[in-house]
Amino acid sequence: MSDAHGPVVYGLNDIVLCHTGISHVDGHLGRYRYRDYDAIELVNNCELAEVWCLLVDGELPSAARRAEFAAELAELSAIPPAVTGLLPAVAGLGERAGGIGWLQTAVLLLARSLDWPSVLELDRAALRRQVLQTLVTAPVMLAAMHRLRQGLDPVPPDPALDHAANVLYMLSGEAPPPAHARALEQYLMLTAEHGMAASTFAGRVIFSTGADLGSALSGALGAMGGPLHGGAPTLVLDMLDEIGSPDRVEPWLRDKLVKNERIMGFGHRIYRAVDPRVEVLREIATRLGSARLALAGLVEQRAAALLDEANPGRTLRANVELYTALVMEAVGLPRSLFPATFAMARLVGWGTHLLEQHAGNRLIRPVTAFAGGPVLPVPSSAERGHPNG
Structure with missing residues (x-):
């Protein structure tokens, strides 16, 4: 979409904020x-x-x-x-x-x-x-x-x-x-x-x-x-608790997809390939002997297949939160402190x-694309129904 000033990009997607060496x-x-x-x-x-x-x-x-x-x-x-x-x-x-x-x-x-x-x-x-x-x-x-x-x-x-x-x-x-x-x-x-x-x-x-x-x-x-950023690891364990057993993985995931509800631990705004942190955390969870590893692995496998089926042409894979939850639980961190x-x-x-x-500080000041109509004249007091107008 464009306005008089050029293309309009919503949500700052793909907008370069700064040059960084970090x-x-x-x-x-x-x-x-x-x-x-x-x-x-x-x-x-x-x-x-x-x-x-x-x-x-x-x-x-x-x-x-x-x-x-x-x-x-x-x-x-x-x-x-x-x-x-x-x-x-x-x-x-x-x-x-x-x-x-x-x-x-x-x-x-x-x-x-x-x-x-x-x-x-x-x-x-x-x-x-x-x-x-x-x-x-x-x-x-x-x-x-x-x-x-x-x-x-x-x-x-x-x-x-x-x-x-x-x-x-x-x-x-x-x-x-x-x-x-x-x-x-x-x-x-x-x-x-x-x-x-x-x-x-x-x-x-x-x-x-x-x-x-x-x-x-x-x-x-x-x-x-916010739960879409730092709160996700806790929600992953809530999800695994709700699924409970391997035989419930498939019906639980399909029910979520039918209802168009979010599956925690999947998808990322940046990654279109596998999140590289997933493999490391999976290995750590394996090394620690996580009791939920088999269930999480099955969820990862079946969710990827079902998401591919539901979203052809779009890659949705496990993100960092799926196995983060297992690692944090295995080392003894309280679930309430995962975020x-x-x-x-x-x-x-x-x-x-x-x-x-x-x-090299410069005040960050984006602009907005105004979605209203033309400027209207302000009605008189009488027109607005004021008793002393």
Whole structure:
């Protein structure tokens, strides 16, 4: 469709927002990269701190640089006392959007307690410090609120554990098996960044106004709180619960298609080939011995066939959420925190995008295509029925 100014594109589909060196998602070939590296190779061969360092600073670190980076993160991990004192009240407000609401509030509290100014007042080093501080304190605050909600005392992080192991430790109070910690670490790397998703776009828009970092990250978290973005892993387990057994897979899927209802864990706005994250997560779920693996595999197989039948010429395959749900369940994460765990992983991607936006910021201001009619004259008071007209 066109108007007087040229073609009209709805929903910003395929509109280029910016040039970026952070990541690239190739939906046609089914692959994606972080900086100059294939993301799947990084997930299989690196540690989380290395991937964070690559995204934030642009280079895969040497062993010495990795140690420096880890020390920098450790220095920033303390939660301000003012925030700690407020966490019980926040935890009592409920777990909106799978814990993302808690995380959103906690990030804002962090920013306000430290009086973070407009990003226009910061140089890159100061902004980078705020990004890293958010990365390392967010899981501490989230785990504390979850335990407070359960009537338990928060568990402080163990400096002897790495980031992923600490997430599980702070939630349960017990050091996790290495296999669980590595599985979660791989998930956090796998979903750390994925192009201009709705949440990333929201964060960049807010940041472009000159707001503080906490406001921009809070906006990104708000966008991720929607069930079409960050809430899907929880809904996948709900789906598997509802199906229940292998003999119900086919009739359940056909019923959904007849009713034109969404099948959770399938389809992606970018990928027209298989989402490369699916295979990695399937392998992790297999390694962990997920009890739902056979059922999920059958759902994946039959849903793909039925979707091909119902949508000829359109490829709809499993997305990252299908096996994410199995991995999160297998490592012992509470189902209520699946969305917030996804959000914690993506914090580094958002932060990196905001650092990039900071380097050449311009207010993001799209336009709309007006769908109304011609300008009409305003009726007089008498014509509008006013008694004193």
